[in-house]
Amino acid sequence: MTLDLLVFAQAGGQEAVDKFANATSSGIALGAIYALLALGLVLIYKATQVLNFAHGALAALGAFFAAYLATVINFPGRYVTFLPTTVQWILSALVAVLITAVVGLVLERLAIRPMIGEPLFSVVMITIALDIVIRTITDDLIGTNPRPLGDPWGADVVNIGPAIVAKSELATVAVTIIALVGIALFFRSRYGVAMRATAFDQEAAMAQGISAGRIFALAWAIGAGLAAAAGIFSSLFPRSIGVSNTTAFFAFRALPAIVIGGLDSISGAVVGGFIVGLAESYAGAYFIGDTWSFLGLGFAGVMPYIVMLIVLIVRPYGLFGTEEIRRV
Amino acid sequence: MRKFRIFALLLVLALVAAACSSDSDETTTTAGAEETTTTAAAEETTTTAAAEETTTTAAAPAELKTDFGVDVEAGTITVGQTADLTGPFAPLVTPILAGQKLYWGWVNANGGIGGMEVLMETRDTAYQVEQHIAAYDEIRDKVVAISHTTGSPQTLAIADALEEDDMIAVPATWYSGWTDTNIAPTVLHLGAPYCLEAMSLLDWVSEEWAKEGNEAPTLAVASIPGDFGLDSMAGALKWAEINGVEVVYDGSATIIPNQDQKPVADAIVASGANMVYVTTTPGTFGEVFGAALQQGFVGAKWSGAGPTYNPAFIAEGSAIADAIQAMWYGGFYAQPWGGDSAGMALTMQLVEEFAPDMPANDYVGLGVSEAMLVHAALQAAYDSGDMTRAGVNAALRTLDNVDFMGLAPNENYTGSTSDQVQRAITLYRPSVANLEAGGSGSEIVANDFVGPTALGFDFQEACYQF
Numbered sequence: 148m149t150l151d152l153l154v155f156a157q158a159g160g161q162e163a164v165d166k167f168a169n170a171t172s173s174g175i176a177l178g179a180i181y182a183l184l185a186l187g188l189v190l191i192y193k194a195t196q197v198l199n200f201a202h203g204a205l206a207a208l209g210a211f212f213a214a215y216l217a218t219v220i221n222f223p224g225r226y227v228t229f230l231p232t233t234v235q236w237i238l239s240a241l242v243a244v245l246i247t248a249v250v251g252l253v254l255e256r257l258a259i260r261p262m263i264g265e266p267l268f269s270v271v272m273i274t275i276a277l278d279i280v281i282r283t284i285t286d287d288l289i290g291t292n293p294r295p296l297g298d299p300w301g302a303d304v305v306n307i308g309p310a311i312v313a314k315s316e317l318a319t320v321a322v323t324i325i326a327l328v329g330i331a332l333f334f335r336s337r338y339g340v341a342m343r344a345t346a347f348d349q350e351a352a353m354a355q356g357i358s359a360g361r362i363f364a365l366a367w368a369i370g371a372g373l374a375a376a377a378g379i380f381s382s383l384f385p386r387s388i389g390v391s392n393t394t395a396f397f398a399f400r401a402l403p404a405i406v407i408g409g410l411d412s413i414s415g416a417v418v419g420g421f422i423v424g425l426a427e428s429y430a431g432a433y434f435i436g437d438t439w440s441f442l443g444l445g446f447a448g449v450m451p452y453i454v455m456l457i458v459l460i461v462r463p464y465g466l467f468g469t470e471e472i473r474r475v
Numbered sequence: 476m477r478k479f480r481i482f483a484l485l486l487v488l489a490l491v492a493a494a495c496s497s498d499s500d501e502t503t504t505t506a507g508a509e510e511t512t513t514t515a516a517a518e519e520t521t522t523t524a525a526a527e528e529t530t531t532t533a534a535a536p537a538e539l540k541t542d543f544g545v546d547v548e549a550g551t552i553t554v555g556q557t558a559d560l561t562g563p564f565a566p567l568v569t570p571i572l573a574g575q576k577l578y579w580g581w582v583n584a585n586g587g588i589g590g591m592e593v594l595m596e597t598r599d600t601a602y603q604v605e606q607h608i609a610a611y612d613e614i615r616d617k618v619v620a621i622s623h624t625t626g627s628p629q630t631l632a633i634a635d636a637l638e639e640d641d642m643i644a645v646p647a648t649w650y651s652g653w654t655d656t657n658i659a660p661t662v663l664h665l666g667a668p669y670c671l672e673a674m675s676l677l678d679w680v681s682e683e684w685a686k687e688g689n690e691a692p693t694l695a696v697a698s699i700p701g702d703f704g705l706d707s708m709a710g711a712l713k714w715a716e717i718n719g720v721e722v723v724y725d726g727s728a729t730i731i732p733n734q735d736q737k738p739v740a741d742a743i744v745a746s747g748a749n750m751v752y753v754t755t756t757p758g759t760f761g762e763v764f765g766a767a768l769q770q771g772f773v774g775a776k777w778s779g780a781g782p783t784y785n786p787a788f789i790a791e792g793s794a795i796a797d798a799i800q801a802m803w804y805g806g807f808y809a810q811p812w813g814g815d816s817a818g819m820a821l822t823m824q825l826v827e828e829f830a831p832d833m834p835a836n837d838y839v840g841l842g843v844s845e846a847m848l849v850h851a852a853l854q855a856a857y858d859s860g861d862m863t864r865a866g867v868n869a870a871l872r873t874l875d876n877v878d879f880m881g882l883a884p885n886e887n888y889t890g891s892t893s894d895q896v897q898r899a900i901t902l903y904r905p906s907v908a909n910l911e912a913g914g915s916g917s918e919i920v921a922n923d924f925v926g927p928t929a930l931g932f933d934f935q936e937a938c939y940q941f
Contacts, residue, residue, distance in 0.1 A: 302795060385740075388758070392563075392565060396733060427735050445734055
């Protein structure tokens with residue numbers, strides 16, 4: 148066995164190492180986008196118990212805002228021309244995230260808050276309606292062709308060991324880490340504690356003077372902002388040529404992530420996102436060719452759901468989810 | 476609760492507004508007569524697709540047979556479109572229909588067909604087969620011909636109904652089966668099929684490869700499943716077989732939309748191919764090309780079926796603009812925007828007059844070509860005195876040289892499959908300079924190009940069989 152491994156390492160070893168390294172780096176970058184999407188979904192779910200089906204539409208809307216701000220009106224870059232172009236683009240992206248967060252805030256106030264106390268199924272249906280409305284409007288805004296975002300990294304790559312990684316992928320991972328740290332810090336803040344209390348027991352939190360409505364709005368705003376960040380990074384090289392009318396559907400690929408991590412777990416969302424990204428990437432890299440042809444086309448897309456099923460069999464509430472105990 | 480009701484009302488209104496905000500150009504027309512009727516013709520004016528101006532002929536019929544979609548009393552002829560206006564090919568279909576609208580407007584302004592105005596009846600199919608079938612069912616009794624149907628699986632799904640109705644239909648797909656009348660007798664070919672397009676394109680690309688002093692090239696191919704990808708792959712693989720070119724990677728049907736495309740790119744890169752032929756949607760092509768570029772794969776020449784390319788690849792802010800400009804060799808079924816022909820001059824004139832804000836797009840001319848073909852069939856039917864759907868189909872089958880005023884290669888709808896098949900394509904290279912000068916970004920290299928492999932290929936049946 149040891150001899151076999153030595154022969155492997157000497158013969159086709161380097162190629163195998165390169166393949167593994169590239170599949171891993173690609174999976175991590177993909178997982179970072181899924182993690183951003185999953186973070187937003189879980190945040191909204193934790194606060195409101197609602198799975199937001201408009202998340203993908205918000206992601207596409209955020210990416211459109213970024214494309215428009217950065218490539219059409221150069222805002223706020225036109226007012227800070229003394230700054231490097233990279234910083235100008237980051238500012239445009241941040242403004243896009245903020246605008247999308249405000250959209251999330253408005254949606255919560257108009258569409259979700261009036262539904263407090265109504266069956267959750269009805270609220271979920273409202274999010275599906277919102278998805279259709281936002282997606283239709285966003286598609287019209289985007290126009291017929293994809294819109295490049297004009298990011299400063301372009302097609303630039305760096306070598307990290309044997310892996311070739313796009314600079315935009317590094318930025319994606321960095322933003323995901325920042326988002327995770329930011330949310331961890333937020334949960335230690337006054338509003339964060341209030342959100343945790345509301346998620347734990349809404350009535351008890353309200354009895355303590357916490358405004359549940361304000362907490363819901365905050366969750367939707369942050370969730371929408373995270374969706375926008377994910378939409379922006381899913382529209383960059385090498386994953387895409389720009390935001391298009393298919394960008395919104397990317398979010399649905401992140402759904403196994405929140406189930407794997409546990410629907411109400413922030414850290415679970417991130418871990419789930421990376422598991423899904425890596426599972427998809429490894430399946431795409433290794434389950435191809437004649438040997439695996441019996442698996443059919445598109446097996447890589449199925450792999451996250453297989454992982455999800457396995458996790459659910461072992462841990463029905465996900466890796467980090469809270470076990471629900473009901474008295475009967 | 477009251478607030479909620481107000482919101483619910485607003486949401487419903489927003490949904491209605493959103494639904495209405497799509498770009499579909501639906502027109503409401505009256506349904507055609509249910510039974511065949513014979514009516515005196517309104518006027519004695521005929522227009523042929525090839526004519527630059529309206530001409531009056533003495534051969535106009537005294538009586539006109541009609542059944543569906545032709546209302547002599549109202550003076551209208553209705554043609555239908557089952558079009559993907561909100562699905563993955565909406566970026567291509569929207570300008571196609573815009574081209575049709577411009578052309579029919581011009582026909583109507585010049586006396587219509589026999590004095591009758593041509594109306595469009597459009598339905599959005601979102602590239603969904605079921606929606607496509609429903610859309611056709613909805614308009615089949617209102618129209619005399621289908622001037623646009625998006626998608627091969629979608630068009631095949633209505634092919635039996637089209638045959639049953641004797642309805643001619645112009646598909647916005649270039650599946651080689653459309654030239655084979657055994658597959659869908661009333662679906663018309665317009666432009667070279669994917670497989671012959673692949674042969675001509677690869678002839679050109681290999682010629683360019685040789686001009687640079689290189690040795691025999693190697694080829695990698697990849698595509699999405701279905702006729703679009705596989706008909707194209709059949710042509711590319713046949714080209715390699717005929718020319719003795721080694722296929723170092725065959726990724727036919729390995730590109731699955733909405734999945735990570737890196738494995739396909741990895742396989743292409745690992746193959747070390749000098750020429751890459753990829754047929755997919757523009758979005759997934761961007762992912763495959765981007766992932767290959769990420770690994771420093773810059774020495775190969777890339778090409779693929781017409782709809783694979785999108786000018787957004789070279790738009791401002793695109794990360795792959797420089798690489799695409801250097802590495803993409805494109806082909807198209809009609810003349811791209813700004814081409815040098817009477818048909819394109821007419822298109823440009825109509826755009827300038829009626830849609831000055833329309834962005835440059837290669838598919839506008841294609842839409843005009845589709846409308847020209849149906850115009851030629853309707854005109855021939857009118858001249859014969861039979862504008863029933865069967866009459867239009869019969870008239871179309873007498874046309875052996877439909878002239879598109881240079882906008883697309885002339886077409887023949889008579890004789891054998893081999894006689895009818897179109898082999899010519901337009902060659903172009905992506906050009907940022909062209910885009911910046913207000914063009915579509917496609918710099919024409921040659922019109923009506925037929926590569927030696929495509930010319931010599933004995934085409935008797937569809938290259939890819941469902």
